[in-house]
Amino acid sequence: MKQHLGRQSGVQSVEVSLVEGRVEITPKDDGKIDPAQLIRATYDSGVTVAEMQITARGKMVKDSSGNLALQTAPNQSFAILPNEKSKGLDELAGSTTVVTVHGELYKKPPGKKKAPPSLPLRLELLETPKKG
Amino acid sequence: MTTRKLALLLLLGAALPMIAQAQIQHVEMRVEGMT
Numbered sequence: 001m002k003q004h005l006g007r008q009s010g011v012q013s014v015e016v017s018l019v020e021g022r023v024e025i026t027p028k029d030d031g032k033i034d035p036a037q038l039i040r041a042t043y044d045s046g047v048t049v050a051e052m053q054i055t056a057r058g059k060m061v062k063d064s065s066g067n068l069a070l071q072t073a074p075n076q077s078f079a080i081l082p083n084e085k086s087k088g089l090d091e092l093a094g095s096t097t098v099v100t101v102h103g104e105l106y107k108k109p110p111g112k113k114k115a116p117p118s119l120p121l122r123l124e125l126l127e128t129p130k131k132g
Numbered sequence: 133m134t135t136r137k138l139a140l141l142l143l144l145g146a147a148l149p150m151i152a153q154a155q156i157q158h159v160e161m162r163v164e165g166m167t
Contacts, residue, residue, distance in 0.1 A: 025159040
């Protein structure tokens with residue numbers, strides 16, 4: 001799995017902890033990494049992703065449905081699930097303010113052991129976003 | 133013509149820092165079934 005993930009576009013390095021069942025991925029400096037592709041690649045290597053968390057910088061935008069999203073690249077954005085931590089982000093939508101967020105992008109539905117990952121991904125903030 | 137070039141430069145100047153700054157910095161997964 002480590003080698004399979006390491007071959008994915010935008011991946012700098014992969015650290016695997018067998019004991020904890022944790023995989024840490026460091027993106028290349030250009031940041032062009034696709035979390036959905038990583039989940040699919042993990043699933044293809046016979047391992048189930050129970051949870052994925054990311055730390056990302058980007059600007060707040062409104063998607064075509066009017067939902068708040070974090071844009072991390074011109075062609076990449078993640079819808080934000082409204083919660084306590086996301087309060088106030090609406091005001092930044094459409095501005096050039098860059099925020100750094102840490103949140104959960106994917107969580108396996110309970111009860112399903114080998115279900116393929118459901119996409120699209122939505123970002124649930126775990127910490128209050130920081131400006132800059 | 134000069135004004136258009138200047139406007140384009142200003143636009144690129146504003147867009148490039150955003151592109152450079154915005155990115156995924158770290159990804160962590162908890163996995164099951166790994167041996």
